[in-house]
Amino acid sequence: xxxxxxxxxxxxxxxxxxxxxxxxxxxxxxxxxxxxxxxxxxxxxxxxxxxxxxxxxxxxxxxxxxxxxxxxxxxxxxxxxxxxxxxxxxxxxxxxxxxxxxxxxxxxxxxxxxxxxxxxxxxxxxxxxxxxxxxxxxxxxxxxxxxxxxxxxxxxxxxxxxxxxxxxxxxxxxxxxxxxxxxxxxxxxxxxxxxxxxxxxxxxxxxxxxxxxxxxxxxxxxxxxxxxxxx
Numbered sequence: 001x002x003x004x005x006x007x008x009x010x011x012x013x014x015x016x017x018x019x020x021x022x023x024x025x026x027x028x029x030x031x032x033x034x035x036x037x038x039x040x041x042x043x044x045x046x047x048x049x050x051x052x053x054x055x056x057x058x059x060x061x062x063x064x065x066x067x068x069x070x071x072x073x074x075x076x077x078x079x080x081x082x083x084x085x086x087x088x089x090x091x092x093x094x095x096x097x098x099x100x101x102x103x104x105x106x107x108x109x110x111x112x113x114x115x116x117x118x119x120x121x122x123x124x125x126x127x128x129x130x131x132x133x134x135x136x137x138x139x140x141x142x143x144x145x146x147x148x149x150x151x152x153x154x155x156x157x158x159x160x161x162x163x164x165x166x167x168x169x170x171x172x173x174x175x176x177x178x179x180x181x182x183x184x185x186x187x188x189x190x191x192x193x194x195x196x197x198x199x200x201x202x203x204x205x206x207x208x209x210x211x212x213x214x215x216x217x218x219x220x221x222x223x224x225x226x227x228x229x230x231x
Contacts, residue, residue, distance in 0.1 A: 025059065
């Protein structure tokens with residue numbers, strides 16, 4: 001029997017956690033919901049990051065979610081989302097949670113004029129208030145963002161409290177699908193509260209070297225087992 005086979009397999013499996021310590025991010029999708037407005041979806045393969053297991057995931061800062069999209073907010077009132085960049089994020093705990101602000105501005109427009117703008121920090125656990133001075137619609141506007149969570153997010157959307165569920169499908173090697181949700185609350189002294197959600201879906205895969213090493217280790221152990229049975 002070739003004694004080097006089980007020894008090499010054991011060495012491969014021992015080296016596996018070191019070489020395969022993280023699964024890189026290969027795809028991401030951001031969905032923004034705000035009251036009755038048609039959701040905005042930004043899918044990208046340019047976002048980067050990595051996950052080391054079910055209790056730790058990272059999203060690098062960058063411009064992968066940059067986009068400009070307009071939706072009708074109220075009759076005669078349009079809302080344009082200008083997403084410009086995202087801060088880096090680190091998600092941990094049980095359920096996974098953390099901050100990674102998707103930044104930009106929300107511009108309100110009516111009658112061919114700009115009513116006002118509000119800075120965005122979706123998933124940034126921050127609140128901004130902007131006075132926009134447009135009599136008849138808004139005298140001021142506040143927008144609050146909750147941090148990302150793989151658990152449950154709740155927000156008042158105008159028809160009661162609504163919830164969105166996150167999920168954590170990351171494996172021991174960091175590969176899998178992670179869904180993070182963030183509540184959004186927009187309030188005005190004259191129009192009340194309009195809520196919504198941000199949803200961030202992140203897909204991580206194992207590094208090629210990890211998959212090959214794991215497969216080779218399993219093959220070597222299988223060969224070693226067969227040889228022992230024959231002996």
